[in-house]
Structure formats: C-alpha cells, structure tokens
Amino acid sequence: MSDHKRLDGDRNDSAPGDEGVNTHEPLSGVKGYAIGLALASLLTAAAFILPGTGLIWGPAIPAALVVLAIAQMGIHLVFFLHITTGSDNQNNVIALAFGVLIVALVVLGSVWIMNHLHHQLMTPADMMRMMR
Amino acid sequence: MSGATAQAGRQHGARGHDPYALGHGHGGGGDHEATGHGEGGPASKRIITGYGFWIFLLSDIVMFSGFFAAYAVLAGETAGGPGGRELFELPRVAIETALLLLSSFTCGLGSVATERRSVFWTQIWLLATGLLGVAFLVLEVQEFVQMVAEGAGPQRSAFLSAFFALVGCHGLHVGVGILWLGTMMAQLWVKGFRADILRRLLCFNLFWHALDIIWVALFTIVYLLGSGA
Numbered sequence: 001m002s003d004h005k006r007l008d009g010d011r012n013d014s015a016p017g018d019e020g021v022n023t024h025e026p027l028s029g030v031k032g033y034a035i036g037l038a039l040a041s042l043l044t045a046a047a048f049i050l051p052g053t054g055l056i057w058g059p060a061i062p063a064a065l066v067v068l069a070i071a072q073m074g075i076h077l078v079f080f081l082h083i084t085t086g087s088d089n090q091n092n093v094i095a096l097a098f099g100v101l102i103v104a105l106v107v108l109g110s111v112w113i114m115n116h117l118h119h120q121l122m123t124p125a126d127m128m129r130m131m132r
Numbered sequence: 133m134s135g136a137t138a139q140a141g142r143q144h145g146a147r148g149h150d151p152y153a154l155g156h157g158h159g160g161g162g163d164h165e166a167t168g169h170g171e172g173g174p175a176s177k178r179i180i181t182g183y184g185f186w187i188f189l190l191s192d193i194v195m196f197s198g199f200f201a202a203y204a205v206l207a208g209e210t211a212g213g214p215g216g217r218e219l220f221e222l223p224r225v226a227i228e229t230a231l232l233l234l235s236s237f238t239c240g241l242g243s244v245a246t247e248r249r250s251v252f253w254t255q256i257w258l259l260a261t262g263l264l265g266v267a268f269l270v271l272e273v274q275e276f277v278q279m280v281a282e283g284a285g286p287q288r289s290a291f292l293s294a295f296f297a298l299v300g301c302h303g304l305h306v307g308v309g310i311l312w313l314g315t316m317m318a319q320l321w322v323k324g325f326r327a328d329i330l331r332r333l334l335c336f337n338l339f340w341h342a343l344d345i346i347w348v349a350l351f352t353i354v355y356l357l358g359s360g361a
Binding site: 014015016017019032036038048049065070072076080092096099103106111 | 149154178179181182183186187189190191193194195198200201202205222226229230233234235236239240241243244246247334337341342344345348349351352353355357
C-alpha cells in the first residue's frame with residue numbers, strides 16, 4: 001500500500017488537526033490522544049525531575065532539557081495536531097518546516113550575535129569576573 | 133500498477149474516505165475534497181481554512197520566537213535585582229504545566245466527540261478544557277501578583293521585562309483562547325454542527341494545542357533553565 005502513496009502524484013490534502021487524517025493508523029481517535037498524553041506526561045515529568053536527581057552530568061542538563069522539550073513538541077505535533085508525514089499532509093509539514101527555520105534563525109541568531117557583542121562590550125568588572 | 137491502485141481505491145471508496153486519492157483520476161468516482169486538479173475540483177473549504185489557520189499559528193509562533201530571543205539575550209541582565217533562581221517556584225510551574233497538558237488532552241477528546249457529532253460530549257470536553265485553562269490562568273496571575281508585590285515587577289530589570297513580556301504574552305493567548313472557547317460553546321449550543329461551526333471548532337482546537345506547544349518551550353527555557361537546575 002505504502003509505495004502507491006508515494007508513486008501516485010494525485011493526492012488529497014488534509015487540514016492540520018483533522019481527525020480524519022489518522023483513521024487508517026493506530027493513532028486515531030481517543031487512543032491517539034491517550035498515547036500522546038502519556039508520552040507528553042512522561043517527558044514533562046522527566047524534565048522536571050531528572051535535573052534534581054543527579055543522574056545527568058551537571059553541565060549537560062541544559063542540553064538534556066532542550067532535547068526533552070523538542071521531543072515533547074514532536075509528540076504534541078503528531079498526536080494532538082495530527083501533523084504527520086503522510087502524503088496528504090505535505091503542505092502542512094512544509095509550512096511547519098518554514099516556521100521552524102524562521103524560529104531557529106531568530107532565536108539562535110539573536111543569541112549568537114548578542115553574545116558576541118557582550119564579549120566585545122565587556123565592562124572592567126565583567127572582565128574581572130571572567131578572569132577569576 | 134494502475135490496476136492495483138484502482139483496486140486500493142475501490143477498497144477505500146467503500147467507506148467514502150480516500151485519503152490518498154487512490155480512486156481519483158482512475159475512474160474511481162473522484163472525491164469532492166480533492167486538490168485543484170482532476171474531477172474533484174479545488175480543496176474543500178475546511179482544508180483551506182485549516183491550512184490558513186495553520187499558517188497563522190506558525191506566524192504566531194514566529195512572533196513568540198522574538199520574545200524568546202529577547203528573553204534568552206536578557207536572562208542574565210538582572211541589574212542587581214532578583215534572578216530566576218530566587219523568583220521561580222517550580223511546584224507551581226509543574227501544576228500549571230499539568231493543567232495545560234490535561235486541557236490539551238480534553239480539547240482533543242472534544243474534537244473526537246465533534247467527529248462523532250455528539251453535541252453533549254463536545255460541550256462537556258470544551259467546558260473541561262476551559263476550566264483547566266482558567267485554573268492555569270489563575271495560577272499565573274497569582275505568580276505575577278506575588279512577584280510584583282515583592283518588588284520584582286517588569287520595571288525592575290531587563291530580565292524581568294523580558295520575563296513578563298514572554299510569559300504574559302502566552303497568558304494573554306490563553307485568556308483569548310478561553311474567550312474563544314466560550315464563544316464556540318455558545319455557537320455550538322445555538323447553531324449545532326453546521327459546516328462553519330465545524331471549521332471554527334477545528335481552528336480552535338489547533339489554537340489550543342499550539343498554546344501548549346509554546347508552553348513546553350516556555351517552561352523549559354524560562355523556568356527549568358532559569359531556576360538554575
């Protein structure tokens with residue numbers, strides 16, 4: 001079945017969040033939302049509890065939290081918003097990809113540039129703090 | 133290949149649902165929700181509305197990214213005032229997170245009830261979503277009031293300005309979402325499952341789920357990273 005999906009250029013679209021999207025997949029209906037809730041709860045709990053347990057190497061905690069957050073956003077997109085990789089969902093995925101690109105440019109670009117400026121405009125007090 | 137496709141098309145056609153348009157353009161009777169070529173004509177209004185709203189949500193997220201960038205840049209600029217470590221109370225944030233996640237779940241159950249055309253259950257789940265949203269908002273306002281009372285208002289430091297702008301903007305979205313939810317409940321009550329009401333419900337569900345996605349980024353970047361975990 002799945003090879004026909006890709007070979008057939010003629011396809012329907014589906015609205016994001018449409019319940020009909022997943023009717024032929026195991027994530028449909030209440031079950032899909034329940035799985036999404038369980039996974040999201042697990043990731044949220046991990047994000048809140050893990051840093052306090054000492055299970056993660058201290059300096060790696062921010063990276064771990066970011067990874068958990070990105071994973072949880074993926075769970076939300078797939079199980080709640082029904083943005084999947086199905087061929088009837090391509091328009092929605094492409095729009096999402098564009099959004100992610102802009103968000104990454106704005107956030108990472110700002111942090112990068114402002115950190116650079118911060119280093120160049122360091123006050124003597126900051127300098128002393130950095131030297132210590 | 134085309135024989136197999138037509139066969140698959142008939143298989144789905146029996147249920148009146150043909151997500152990959154397999155029966156389309158092969159004499160399979162077409163589909164009124166097909167894209168703008170073939171006998172089905174342009175995509176249905178529901179799909180176009182949903183797509184348009186999805187674009188709006190993505191631009192809303194792009195707007196939030198500006199606030200996130202400002203917060204990330206200014207997070208350390210406390211001007212001698214209190215920082216995240218002193219101000220943030222993680223237990224309250226955990227409860228807020230649980231409330232919003234649950235409300236996203238009940239919102240999803242509402243959309244399943246809508247799919248099954250059950251007015252009663254749609255209203256019940258919308259009401260549950262709204263109450264959870266109100267509880268979230270109450271906790272957030274409580275936090276803001278407490279911070280301002282401690283002299284940690286938005287005018288105290290650049291860090292706090294960025295904090296109130298970002299978290300307040302999300303709270304404002306939740307507030308608007310609750311107003312929209314109330315409107316949808318009233319419209320559903322009066323007008324029932326008309327096509328336009330169904331489209332609005334679809335957009336509302338998308339909006340509410342998107343708010344939860346933004347909150348995931350928010351509690352991670354602002355509260356968990358900010359409290360110096």
